[in-house]
Amino acid sequence: MTTHEPIPSPAGQVDSIKIDNLLINFTTEFLRVWDTAGLRTKPAAFWHPTPAPDLLPGYFPLGDVAAVGHGNINGKRVVVVAREADTPSADPSKGKALRRPDDFELIWKDAGSRSKRDLSIWRPIPPEGYVALGSVCSNDHEKPSFNAVRCVRADLVIASATSEPAWNDKGSGARQSISAWHAVPPTAATGEIHLAPGTFVGFSGYTKPENFLVYSLRMQIPITVNPKPAAPLLCGEVPTQPEAPDQPTYIARLPWFTIKDPLLSPLEQLSGSPFYLLERTDQYLLVGHAHNTENESRTFRWVAPRAQRAGSLRSFTHNTSVEFGAQWQTNLPNPFLFSARLNHDFTQCEIHSNEWLNAVAIDVVAVVDKQKSVAIYLIQSDYRLLRTDGTPVTSGFSYTDGNSLHISQYVPEKPEVIVVPEQEPEAEMTIDTQATNDEPAAPLPEPELPTATDTAP
Template sequence: MTIYDNAQVSDWQREPIRVDNLLINFTTEFLSIWDTYGSNAEPASFWRPTPAADVLPGYFPLGDVVHPGRDNINNKKVVAVVCEASTPAADPEKGKALSAPTDFELVWKDSGSGATKNGSVWRPLPPEGYVALGSVCSNSHEKPSRNAVRCVRADLVSASATCDLIWNDKGSGARQSISTWSAAPPVAASGEMHLAPGTFAGVSGYALPANFLVYSLRLHLAVRVNPKPTAPVLLGVTPEPLHAPEQPTYTARLPWFAVKDPLFTPLEQRDHSPFYQLERTDHYVLVGHGHNSGQDSTTFRWSAQRAQRTRGQWAFSTLTSIEFGVQWGAQTLSPFLFSARLSHELTQCEMPNNEWLDTSAIDVVAVVDSHKAVAVYLIQSDYSLVRADGTPVTTTFSYTDGRSLHISQYTPGAPASTVAVAPEARVPEVTDIPATDNDSATPLAETALEEVTDTAP
């Protein structure tokens, strides 16, 4: 389970993401280790993340960073760093989240390259049950210190066979050859996020070996659930006013790098809003009510407009990059590669009951016995995205759940009764809509609700 440690507002930038007993934070501070100056290879420089001890005490890099150029990357690039939590894992038998490598294996050294400084690249060898998420560079031909990097427990990461080339030493003249690669995170399941750490994997030669795996940090997009709204009860001929909910029904907390904010650059987000909250507030809305004061049964009809608008959700996704029902990932300016997918519980996008594409009205028909009153309600969900300080990122957009019909009936002189009625589906007119990512998107048919009579005395 992914949670966030509580912190004072002034310490937002230090607030870690916690996954079991693993703490994840971010740094923009680096130490230059080696560069290709003097070599005929394409320019590149190797850097070690160095989280400041007074800001992020106890944090370690997951590996070094290779930059295709020799300019200074301090305060221009951000990478993940990790720390062991002070409390143990939920399952104590799993042990510590982090471990130093047992040793290093040489991948490449620059002998013969003509570079003005010696350099070498090493692969950390993790202990059993752990994996290395990045290679390490040395400013000599000697092994780096085992404290230069930490390996992560295998259940806290996700594997992927997809990599992107960062740099290789073609033209360097070195007696050995090397290519460096970045991890591309795997496809995210519902409620999951995979974060590539921003390190590199060094490989001997210019092609990836068969079955070569890279790793991303595995996060869970946990959803906090509050009590659902209480169904209204008709206590008289006329319904009483409905009260606005005091708190969201569902809340998902998203890390800063997963959200595009129109007010800030990604690095500014890290300081101004290290997390965002996607809130869903459920509340009942009155569809209609009626009072049959006659001697015979009578029919009441209402038409309820759905709150969802295709353009509203599209505008939200365009502005924030967050998608409903499908995976989303890094934008052009994002500092990380990641994949994420919100839970169906939060988004109400689970097939085949996805009604987001259905904007048609809901027709309600009720047959009411004599001297009885009836009120009909539906649940509307309002979605909003807010920053860490509570300010909204976008306007609110809404969704009406056509399956949430609630009927309350009242007989003067008798206790009120409530009846929950399931809608009866009409035959749908289906329009083919192109699938997005790995999900298919098909509109749900317009629904007609069955006629109801009250059997109360």
């Protein structure tokens, strides 16, 4: 079962993430709208995302970007863009994933400052049931185009906190004041990713209003589940090792921004490995076997080592940032602020579970009936993280499920005993010689035929 699937894109395009009828992708191309050159304020520039029509046809920005400094961010910064999927929502009552704003509300303009170029910053007013994820800039004092941004359906986002202000206009001399903020995603629920879009939200003044909400995108981690390995059967007195599985039992598909790749930069991940596969492969391993040749029950004992090692898991987390039994996140706005948490069924541990740190061997005791054989098995899960091209990101690690004990018993078949019935002795034949010589023997009486009876009711 796959909770949601990435949508394959034509050659040269990065696969999109599909959430219901919303497609999410990323752009590194921007148009500079305005910067603070000539103003006595903290250096900053405002940029409008411009997804390339040949690579991202039909994609819209969710807001503009505020960057500290005047340097060119093209090819260096990443921001979310979105478009409507070709297929409608699974729930027809929900409607489209994206809508254009109904109007814009002015937040700030540079009137009174010494800027050589005009700038105004606007808040999109979303239709009912939709939210705006970012503010929009205009290089004059007129409202932006309604095609400059799209609002997202409310069930596809989650309310978020805000970061420290990324920029404010203190010292600009403008008649109005403004501060720019980023969304900070909340703690992710199990099996989910909360992603800040990379846009900025402008507030009038330098203090954030208490009742103003900002949002992050909400998506689930897609999990593919394949059939679990069949429990092994003991078919003789000596067991054989179960066959290795030919496919992973679980596959979690993680977007590039959730992974710290030791060999690739974030932008190289976006272009070269937009998705990572975290695979879990379950298999039965033989713990021990016994053949009780005596005529009474016997007790047998084995010791099964656990595969989990705290050092292996810590090394994996250090190299990739992925946590087991807890959320993982980044505190850096570039490329994104996000929070993520794997499904508990996939990781085999609850939030506060310590089984992953338990390396104590497992004692197994079995009572074997007379003249019978048994084999004892446990399930071991092997994890590995792969790039899009199939290369491993770092060393894998394993986990032994102490609750997966499986016992298979073999009872030898008893040899089949063939019983031959005794034959009755043949009767001796007596010949009446007198009847033969003197006169014919009396004929035998004819057998009496049964009388027909009507048994019908």
